[in-house]
Amino acid sequence: MDTEAHLTAGYCAATGTYSSRHPPLTTAAAASFPDYLFPRLLTFPPDSPAFVDASTGATLSFPDLRTLSLKAAAALSALGLRRGHVALLLAPSSLHFPVVSLGVLSLGAVLSTANPLLTPRELADQARDSEPFLALTTAELAPKLGSLLAASRVVLVDQLLAGLAGHDAWAAGASGIGRDDPALLFYSSGTTGRSKGVVSTHGNVIAAAALLQHVWRRRGGGDAEDVYGCVLPMFHMFGFSAFVLGTPAIGATAVLVPGRFSVDRLMAAMEEHRVTRLLAVPPMVVQMAKKLAAGEPSPTSSARRLCLRDVVSSGAPLQRDHMARFASCFPRVSLVQCYGLTETTGIVTMCDLSPLPHGNGNGDGVESSNEPPPASISIGRLVPSTEARIVDAESGESLPPNRVGELWIRGPTVMQGYLRRGEATAAALVTDGGGRRWLRTGDLCSVDSRGLVHVVDRIKELIKYKAYQVAPAELEDVLAAHPDIHDAAVAPYPDEEAGEIPVACVVRKPGSNQPQAQDVLSFVQSKVAPYKKVRRVVFVDCIPRSPSGKILRAQLKSFLRTTTCEMHGAELQATTRV
Structure with a gap:
């Protein structure tokens, strides 16, 4: 392959690395994520909602998100939560979720989330590993915690927020947090084995929000013109990075559709609140297409009433026939994929969004090309300030475009490591001959001559x-x-x-x-x-x-x-x- 093709792919043969074609990230000199986010919230229109609950119509403005988060920090401080303590948040997605999360981060405490579907036994395993100082939960979920913590250290979110009027706002920046301080402790199985605590720093979190601001910006349009549909659980890194870190940072409204996923409720919410961009996982995409395809008399009559322009899917690869079915049901909607890990604090690749031309809409690229279509569907290009290597599993050699190997990632969002798992951290984070640290993803991928990444298979056992x-x-x-x-x-x-x-x-x-x-x-x-x-x-x-x-x-x-x-x-x- 000639030098020009290597450059188009973002590949440097001398170093064996692929570089993002986006401009590098530029972030303010904020020491913590709250320091990065809170000043931004004051610049957005006060009458523009940051969050809307589609089930109740309740809203939360950007200024109120800041004020309530700082009051929550003061209330948590009064309960003894301090810098470095772990706070376990066991709750479904709601308007309260980002408030409590940002309150924890404002103190310099470490936020650890848990899936409400976990059994008491599974929660006990996670609690033994993370050693939370207190747990924040709902009345319905509190019994699952059993005797894991003393009763005084199990705090009901509703009661906490109901008492915020009696607290002054926590002084932003008062905790002396640094970018290298841990911010998040989310649990992931990594490439194999039991669940491990992924430690993400405030620097990781700031970078994750900044890169979403870049890749979500429309060409020729502002950020706030988009309204995001939120059906992803916020306790999961995909949902958390998108809706606790991402949409507040760009001043976009997120419409929550809480509860068990329902295509009917989602479609109604998207129509009522004029949602333009939906973030989803593949089963949701499949169900949307199936539901609409079964509609009478016209499969696309419901789709035409929507303002939806983009659906971004992640969490697992979408099959080509599912994408084709979706395109036939939603002909005016761009369906693209992104890729990320808990270990990368969110996404590391993403397909270009409309109004760029999409060809057949399968997310394989934006430039015209005479190349045959790839066997897999692209998960997009590397996001800003991110590098990759495609490494041969046997030789350890870095591979050029159109060769298949393990995807290694390097960038500002890559985790600090696994909590108290030195061996697992050493296996996942490796250092090359130049002293650069890389995250081994455990996924077999290739990068084509346009710089688009394709997932071929998984090395990992998950x-x-x-x-x-x-x-x-x-x-x-x-x-x-x-x-x-x-x-x-x-x-x-x-x-x-x-x-x-x-x-x-x-x-x-x-x-x-x-x-x-x-x-x-x-x-x-x-x-x-x-x-x-x-x-x-x-x-x-x-x-x-x-x-x-x-x-x-x-x-x-x-x-x-x-x-x-x-x-x-x-x-x-x-x-x-x-």
Whole structure:
């Protein structure tokens, strides 16, 4: 490939790196994320809502977001929360979520979120690891915390906010926070294994907000003209970075559609509040297209009433046929993908947004090209101030465009490391010969000659169920506790609605009660969050393992894919070895 093509791809053969084609990030000299955000909130129109709750019509303005967050900081300080303490936030998305989050960050305390679907056992595991000083939650979710914390350290969010009138606003910048201080402790399974606490600093968080401000800006238009639809959970890094860090920083309105995802409620909210940009995960995109395709008399009649211009999908790859179906139902909407990790404090690649030309709308690029279409759909270009390497898994060699290898990322949003997991941190964050630190993503990718990144496969063992991360090792630990199971392994199986589902391959214990599939399903379901539960059971003679005992997951996945015609029920009896 010639030098000109390398330059077009953003590739430097001398260093083996790909560089973002966006201008570098420029951020104010703020020491903390609140110091970066709060002055901006005072520059936006006071009558323009930062957040709207579509279910109630309640709103929160930009000035009120600042004032309430600083009052929440004062109230939390009165409860003893200090710089460096961990505050666990167990709550669904709401107008309160960003207020409480920013209140915690204003004190220099570390915000750790938890999925409300987690079981008490799973919450206990996370609490033992993060050691929270206090927990912020709702009356409905408080019983899940049980005896994890003293009753005086479990704070109900509604009661906290109801008492804010009695507190003066916390003095912004009074905590002496620095950019290298930890800000977030979100949990991720990383490339493999059990969930680990990802430590993101205030510098990481500032950079994440600044790059979203850049990539979300329309050419020829202002930031505030966009109204964002929020159906993503704010406890997840995708939703948190988008709606606690991103939209407030650019002065855009976010319309919350809380509760269980419903296409009907989403469509009604988007129409009423004139949503122009929706952030979603693939199962939501699939459901939107299916719902509209089944409509009568015209599949696109509902779509024409919307102001929607962009849908940005992330969390898992979108299949090409799903994108085509969506395009036929929403012909005026640009559907693009972005890519990010908890370890990168949000996105690191993103497709260009309208009004740029999109060709066939599949997100593969914006320039005209005579090249054949790639086998995978692009997840976009590197965001500002971000570099990448495509590394051959065997040789460690950096690969040029159109070669497949592991994606390594370097940039200002990359995490500080995993909490108290030195070995896992060392495996994920590696230093090259030039002393530069890189995050190994565990994803097999390629970069084409236009600088567009394509996900080919995952090295990592995680199962992506509706964009949630499900660690096979965690489910295998649960299965190992069943008295009638001799051995078990969990692997992903393709599913149109969910992307992937966890399937358990189980070896029954000789002379046992010979459990049936439903027995196994119920056993796991009682011990994990709903999104983690095993969806199907395959009974096998043995689990494929290496001489060292490691599960041969590639062989397991291949075996499951050969049983496609039989995988319609909850159980498959396999009489041959895997």
